[in-house]
Amino acid sequence: MLTVEERMEMTKGILYLVPTPIGNLGDMTFRAVDILKSVDLILAEDTRHTLKLLNHFEITTKQLSFHEHNTQSRLPEIMALLNEGQSIAQVSDAGTPSISDPGYELVALASKESIKIVPLPGANAGITALIASGLTPQPFLFYGFLERKKQNRMAELENLKNHSEAVILYESPYRIKKLLSELAEVYGEAQPICIARELTKTYEEFIRGTVCEVLERTKDKVWKGELVVIVGPHEVVDLTSGEEDYSHLTVLEHVDLVISQDNLTSKEAIKKVAKLRQLPKQVVYRAYHEQ
Numbered sequence: 001m002l003t004v005e006e007r008m009e010m011t012k013g014i015l016y017l018v019p020t021p022i023g024n025l026g027d028m029t030f031r032a033v034d035i036l037k038s039v040d041l042i043l044a045e046d047t048r049h050t051l052k053l054l055n056h057f058e059i060t061t062k063q064l065s066f067h068e069h070n071t072q073s074r075l076p077e078i079m080a081l082l083n084e085g086q087s088i089a090q091v092s093d094a095g096t097p098s099i100s101d102p103g104y105e106l107v108a109l110a111s112k113e114s115i116k117i118v119p120l121p122g123a124n125a126g127i128t129a130l131i132a133s134g135l136t137p138q139p140f141l142f143y144g145f146l147e148r149k150k151q152n153r154m155a156e157l158e159n160l161k162n163h164s165e166a167v168i169l170y171e172s173p174y175r176i177k178k179l180l181s182e183l184a185e186v187y188g189e190a191q192p193i194c195i196a197r198e199l200t201k202t203y204e205e206f207i208r209g210t211v212c213e214v215l216e217r218t219k220d221k222v223w224k225g226e227l228v229v230i231v232g233p234h235e236v237v238d239l240t241s242g243e244e245d246y247s248h249l250t251v252l253e254h255v256d257l258v259i260s261q262d263n264l265t266s267k268e269a270i271k272k273v274a275k276l277r278q279l280p281k282q283v284v285y286r287a288y289h290e291q
């Protein structure tokens with residue numbers, strides 16, 4: 001015998017998460033086409049963009065726009081449809097929904113309301129770049145886009161440097177030169193990287209080497225198209241052990257580093273930094289809190 005909740009769940013619709021190609025239409029799966037044909041509604045980031053894909057595969061299902069700027073206002077309407085029993089597929093412009101793309105909020109809400117969620121495997125730029133990078137692929141850390149402001153980007157990179165895993169970054173062609181010099185500054189010029197450009201498309205290209213070699217090879221390049229940057233795994237230097245030279249760090253940076261690396265509270269980190277630098281605790285406290 002089914003419980004009331006189980007019976008209610010059976011009358012609800014299903015939310016399908018459907019990846020779409022990142023360039024090459026041949027990467028659309030048979031199952032993705034079948035699901036998009038069979039659902040009541042497709043949620044698309046840009047309906048005009050998705051229409052081209054739907055036309056190519058002769059899919060006539062109606063679409064509703066669902067993107068980062070209307071997510072909150074659309075959620076009640078979408079949840080009502082799912083609760084009424086409609087089946088809905090969510091797609092983004094390219095690749096896997098929710099990965100540097102809209103989707104997460106809907107999935108979180110649907111799971112809270114016991115809507116069945118069916119994810120399909122499919123195209124993703126980060127993983128595709130990683131497996132061809134020639135850099136040790138596991139473990140890896142998927143990061144996606146860095147923030148735009150220089151100060152925030154540098155803080156993000158400093159934080160990533162504390163992880164030894166290969167890192168997957170998404171970057172626009174307008175900022176790639178800037179990213180390469182930031183990587184040289186934070187990781188050093190000897191850091192191995194791979195830039196994957198225009199994956200699955202006609203002009204697919206991989207540029208592999210140290211940051212220094214890639215900078216040299218691409219100094220006159222006019223960057224175009226879509227890019228993934230894989231930063232290879234590297235040894236994490238423990239600047240909190242007391243054996244390293246940390247004179248290039250400000251007291252504030254040193255405390256932040258100890259907090260993130262040793263998972264300490266600011267109070268504990270201040271104490272540790274004071275000891276490492278042989279400074280009075282109050283001096284570190286003031287430097288940390290007054291900056």
Ligand code: SAM
Nearest residue numbers: 022095096099124125170171198199226227228
């Ligand atoms: N959801 C997508 C996925 O699963 O990969 C990512 C969407 S994100 C908005 C778009 C970024 O992904 C691009 O700026 C680029 O960094 C990367 N990307 C997407 N398609 C790509 C391709 N064909 N080649 C290289 N990078 C790509």
